[in-house]
Amino acid sequence: MAARDPYEVLGVKKDATDEEIRRVYRNLAKKHHPDLNPGNKQAEVRFKEIAAAYDLLSDKEKRARYDRGEIDSSGAEKPRAYSYQDFAEGAAGRKYRGGEGVSPEDLEDLFGFFSHGAEGRRGGGTIRMRGADRRYGLTIEFLDAVNGGKQRLELEPGKSLDVAIPPGVRDGQVLRLSGQGGPGIGGAPHGDALIEIHIVPHPLFRRDGDDIRLDLPVTLAEAALGGRVTVPTPTGAVAMTIPPHANTGTTLRLRGKGVGGRGDMLVTLKVALPDKADPELDSFLKEWAAKHPYNPREGLPT
Amino acid sequence: MIAFEAVLREVRGLEAGELERWIEARWVLPERVAQGYMFHEIDVARLHLIVELRRDLLIDEDSIPIILNLLDQIYALRNRLRAITAAIETLPAEMQELLRAQLKD
Numbered sequence: 001m002a003a004r005d006p007y008e009v010l011g012v013k014k015d016a017t018d019e020e021i022r023r024v025y026r027n028l029a030k031k032h033h034p035d036l037n038p039g040n041k042q043a044e045v046r047f048k049e050i051a052a053a054y055d056l057l058s059d060k061e062k063r064a065r066y067d068r069g070e071i072d073s074s075g076a077e078k079p080r081a082y083s084y085q086d087f088a089e090g091a092a093g094r095k096y097r098g099g100e101g102v103s104p105e106d107l108e109d110l111f112g113f114f115s116h117g118a119e120g121r122r123g124g125g126t127i128r129m130r131g132a133d134r135r136y137g138l139t140i141e142f143l144d145a146v147n148g149g150k151q152r153l154e155l156e157p158g159k160s161l162d163v164a165i166p167p168g169v170r171d172g173q174v175l176r177l178s179g180q181g182g183p184g185i186g187g188a189p190h191g192d193a194l195i196e197i198h199i200v201p202h203p204l205f206r207r208d209g210d211d212i213r214l215d216l217p218v219t220l221a222e223a224a225l226g227g228r229v230t231v232p233t234p235t236g237a238v239a240m241t242i243p244p245h246a247n248t249g250t251t252l253r254l255r256g257k258g259v260g261g262r263g264d265m266l267v268t269l270k271v272a273l274p275d276k277a278d279p280e281l282d283s284f285l286k287e288w289a290a291k292h293p294y295n296p297r298e299g300l301p302t
Numbered sequence: 303m304i305a306f307e308a309v310l311r312e313v314r315g316l317e318a319g320e321l322e323r324w325i326e327a328r329w330v331l332p333e334r335v336a337q338g339y340m341f342h343e344i345d346v347a348r349l350h351l352i353v354e355l356r357r358d359l360l361i362d363e364d365s366i367p368i369i370l371n372l373l374d375q376i377y378a379l380r381n382r383l384r385a386i387t388a389a390i391e392t393l394p395a396e397m398q399e400l401l402r403a404q405l406k407d
Contacts, residue, residue, distance in 0.1 A: 029359055082350040083347065093344060096374050132385070200340060
């Protein structure tokens with residue numbers, strides 16, 4: 001597709017100054033910005049054209065090359081990096097649609113015909129229609145997702161719901177609460193509330209299916225000689241035995257300490273040297289290394 | 303979902319002080335969690351939009367709430383209209399025809 005002359009697109013003369021071009025672009029963009037013109041395909045197409053023209057003419061070098069006829073204006077169109085519109089039109093847009101400016105009562109009033117006329121009769125039979133499902137998002141902490149429990153969800157200002165979180169719920173899982181959606185028509189049942197769960201990542205624990213992974217720092221002595229250490233788990237701290245000759249990367253399993261008692265806890269050891277330099281350890285290692293050389297990098301490409 | 307610091311990296315030209323002010327003004331509604339704020343994709347897209355309005359279109363900060371407010375109303379109304387259209391499509395054909403005739407001009 002041959003792109004139009006960028007000067008023509010912006011409606012400026014060939015000798016327009018940079019400032020003029022900027023000003024014209026700004027005015028056109030205010031009018032045609034796609035997020036300010038939801039659903040208006042024409043505005044979207046026009047904005048892309050304006051942005052591409054501005055992109056070319058606001059770059060001194062590109063503009064000079066275009067003026068000399070070295071490049072044409074095609075291919076300058078770049079996809080937009082984000083589209084607020086796409087999100088605002090979707091389920092995620094709910095929280096902003098209910099913003100300060102829009103009171104649900106106003107909308108009810110405006111569309112009152114549809115809510116009050118709902119009991120209307122036609123052809124002798126009453127209309128019965130199940131209520132619409134409504135979608136919500138609910139963000140919960142990692143441990144609440146693992147252990148389950150009740151979480152309060154605000155459906156709309158002044159109306160909240162206690163949602164029972166099943167232990168082991170997954171990120172992105174949708175819970176269906178029957179009868180908590182929109183009202184039905186003509187005595188038909190309410191729709192359902194569909195609640196998409198978002199889980200906040202935990203600073204220590206990671207989910208791996210029903211297992212939970214944890215990186216556990218251990219001392220040099222604990223790794224080499226073994227010992228008892230305390231390990232945090234989602235249901236509280238437990239004692240764990242480290243076998244002698246463990247190493248960084250050694251993974252130990254705590255049975256039944258995973259998600260909902262089904263999975264396990266997988267503890268991967270990380271040998272941690274003392275924070276501060278330790279002359280005694282240094283001198284011991286010097287002597288020891290000389291007597292016991294070994295190469296952990298054997299087999300790595302050099 | 304991403305945290306405060308990640309948003310600042312993601313949205314070029316956005317400064318921490320600004321973001322705090324905009325949260326305070328409820329221009330953007332991240333979720334409050336124990337560690338601070340969590341932002342959904344829509345919040346990040348909204349921040350991109352505000353930054354673009356401020357920086358590229360030189361709209362001053364006082365005017366932004368007017369734009370956001372009207373924009374939110376448009377999206378709410380569009381949403382409502384879509385719901386009504388969907389409801390109309392479930393009606394018998396002759397009723398749809400009747401409505402179409404009523405709305406013709």
